[in-house]
Amino acid sequence: MLRLAAVLLVFGGMLLAGAPISAIAQPAAPPTEARMIGVLLVREIQDRPLPLSLLDIPPPDDGIAGARLAIADNNNTGRFLGQEFRLDVIESAKPDELLAEAESRVATGQHFLVLDVRPQTVLRLADALKGKDVLLFNAGAPDENLREEDCRANVLHTSPSRAMLADALAQYLVWKQWRRWFLVLGTRPEDQAFAEAVRRAAKRFGGRIVEERVFSDEGGSRRADGGHEQIQLQIPVFTQNAAAHDVVVVADEAGLFGEYFPFRTWEARPVVGTQGLTATSWHPALEQWGATQFQNRFRRSANRTMRPLDYDVWLAVRGIGEAAARRRSTTFAEIAAYLRSAEFDVAGFKGQKLTFRDWNGQLRQPILIATPKLPVSVSPQPGFLHQFSTLDTLGLDRPETKCRL
Numbered sequence: 001m002l003r004l005a006a007v008l009l010v011f012g013g014m015l016l017a018g019a020p021i022s023a024i025a026q027p028a029a030p031p032t033e034a035r036m037i038g039v040l041l042v043r044e045i046q047d048r049p050l051p052l053s054l055l056d057i058p059p060p061d062d063g064i065a066g067a068r069l070a071i072a073d074n075n076n077t078g079r080f081l082g083q084e085f086r087l088d089v090i091e092s093a094k095p096d097e098l099l100a101e102a103e104s105r106v107a108t109g110q111h112f113l114v115l116d117v118r119p120q121t122v123l124r125l126a127d128a129l130k131g132k133d134v135l136l137f138n139a140g141a142p143d144e145n146l147r148e149e150d151c152r153a154n155v156l157h158t159s160p161s162r163a164m165l166a167d168a169l170a171q172y173l174v175w176k177q178w179r180r181w182f183l184v185l186g187t188r189p190e191d192q193a194f195a196e197a198v199r200r201a202a203k204r205f206g207g208r209i210v211e212e213r214v215f216s217d218e219g220g221s222r223r224a225d226g227g228h229e230q231i232q233l234q235i236p237v238f239t240q241n242a243a244a245h246d247v248v249v250v251a252d253e254a255g256l257f258g259e260y261f262p263f264r265t266w267e268a269r270p271v272v273g274t275q276g277l278t279a280t281s282w283h284p285a286l287e288q289w290g291a292t293q294f295q296n297r298f299r300r301s302a303n304r305t306m307r308p309l310d311y312d313v314w315l316a317v318r319g320i321g322e323a324a325a326r327r328r329s330t331t332f333a334e335i336a337a338y339l340r341s342a343e344f345d346v347a348g349f350k351g352q353k354l355t356f357r358d359w360n361g362q363l364r365q366p367i368l369i370a371t372p373k374l375p376v377s378v379s380p381q382p383g384f385l386h387q388f389s390t391l392d393t394l395g396l397d398r399p400e401t402k403c404r405l
Helices: 002-016 064-081 095-107 119-128 162-175 189-205 223-239 291-302 308-327 332-340
Strands: 035-044 083-092 112-116 135-138 155-157 180-185 208-214 247-251 271-273 277-280 367-370 375-379
Touching: 035 064, 035 095, 035 308, 064 083, 064 291, 064 308, 083 095, 083 308, 095 119, 112 119, 112 308, 119 135, 135 332, 162 189, 162 271, 162 277, 162 367, 162 375, 180 189, 180 223, 189 208, 189 247, 308 332
Parallel strands: 035 083, 035 112, 112 135, 135 155, 180 208, 180 247, 247 271, 271 277
Antiparallel strands: 277 367, 367 375
């Protein structure tokens, strides 16, 4: 009876980790010696502008906390299969140092690298490790070129692309019949990239950009320096006399001005895009599909709420564990092959199985449409159909891809 209770207790822990029933229905007795699977989290320290709101300052363990939870989840399952997972973290502001350290770790037997780095560093690592028994997971860069013309055979992407985020938002706006968009974009390259994704989404789903305006950030002399009275005057003047529109779409990935727009525009219109109503891979208030217990486990582990980067890193590390459990193997070749196969899927607390696209390595996943406090909807929206998977209505589909692996 005591032995049965112990088995049931461990079985329950595995269910909480999101492991599939098929992987744990008939657990074998734990081998006497566990086989180690190492995961290396590579973090590039980036000099980002301070966010406008003190509430948006990222924690120092952003992403790391997600990886730690995934390692714990993997070990809950792995102990039944004689598998043990270990997390190592390397970080630097210098790409050359990251590259040298990553190559050194690979030379000593590291096979799985999860990346929170700039897009150019993703490419440098992928090219340097080409031909080796290494699989990289891009969890931090939304850039489309990494999935398209600059795709690499040794890279999978758990971070949603900008096209996926823009498509998810566009579907909701069209579903609401808010088809006229006033686009306000910043001057940074990433703002231009998100704006281009919005333009593409408008053409794809029937939205119409009625006007575009560029908001020039003033760098060190922030507009907030003059206080809320100055902002209260500047934003209405900036948005005055815009063409008739249903929503203001803001493209400000660095968060330099977008938060000034809600409730301050000349016309009383919703603000969407990178601020206001946003598209995101994760939200700390999601409760559906078992997300509540997932959120609670993360809070107990990290003593804070889960952020999108935590979730994207968690998906990468959890995917490795899921593949190892399904294949009952710790060998790189078997795990990597299964991750890329049509049989692979991972539970992501979003109501659907998540899988990798075989044409560019992007993880298919529903995208949350949310305010800062609550999720509002989930895309794909009702009525947006696809011949294979409705998740492929988000982002570049197979016929559109420029990736030639």
